[in-house]
Amino acid sequence: MNHLTAEEIAAIADGEVAGSEHLRECAACANAVLGELRMKRAVREAAPRYEVPATLVKRLQPRRSAFDWLLPIAAALAIVVGGGLVLRWRAGAPAGEGGGAAPSFELVDMHTTLLASSNAVDVVSTDRHTVKPWFEGRVPFAVPVPELAPPFRLIGGRVVYWRQQPGAYLMIAKGAHRISLFIFRDDMRPTQIRNVASEVWTANGLTFVALADVSQEDLRALREAFSAGR
């Protein structure tokens, strides 16, 4: 068995390539990808982030007519920044900050991590009458688990934490593909999701985030199954 090279492991973690069949059968390489994802996440946490200072926006204001377009954002930024330089270390920002919009990369990381895991779900069952009650007492809301019709098939679920909030995670199969469905209380929504197909919706005070390496139509069909099946 040929193990993945360091370059290949990085390329998978960085989303440069889709993945590798090898990961399904090799725990060492799957672990290496996980390690790389953790490192990326740690770097994002630790990396310095800066907000554009109002003084810069002001300097880009129209001494030239070509910069007329910067005026509206100058006004907007002046309100946000409030004058002066604002330097913010990302890790120092309080959780859940930003009007309920929370970074989506954490969900994408969880999705990737769980797909690579050999025991991704704590309750393994295709039966919604097993999975739904399992969540009772584990998450602070009733988890809707509808009867899924083919091509979708329930695999199981587990509790996940996102921004210090417990949520339900359902793993759903469509053929050989795996779909991650995260369900949280409605007070948090992810920012724009990149690098993976996604469908985000809210219903009955809950936010649903579906991530998968499948088509957008498939995710929409899944969303309809959840909307119809309650």
Place this chain on the structure above:
Amino acid sequence: MTFEELALPLLSPLYTYARWLTSDAQEAEDLVQETFLKGLRGFASFAPGTNFRAWMYRILRNTFLTSRSGLRMQLSIDEDPGRFEDLSVDSTPESELLARHDVERLRAAIQDLPLPFREVLLLVDVEEMSYRDVAEALSIPVGTVTSRLLRARKKLREAIR
């Protein structure tokens, strides 16, 4: 698309990149202002359909390199492939669960990385740029992006071990 429509969303990431390069707030402002001016002037020569973001990053970086602190910056680094020994991932995920004080150490380690490694790492991990975009922005081959990235992560692993 006009220059304005394309450039406006890049103001914040470009400023952040300028801060990573200069680590000086005032200089970063100058850099971004000059980048926007150069971008606007040169926009006629920008080929539509090619990568505008990488193009703007490249203008900013070239502007930085010809600035006084850019010239001072030591950019000659050892790219000898023989030095990339032992890049295999030898740590288990468990050992990489970061505690709070590790975040501080990691932050310091990122700051300590030589600029060519730091910028590749941050562009890929924080700005989520593809290897190809980074290569285009920095005018280096994709293979160099990969090797710098792996070496940067290796240094960080050692720093937080």
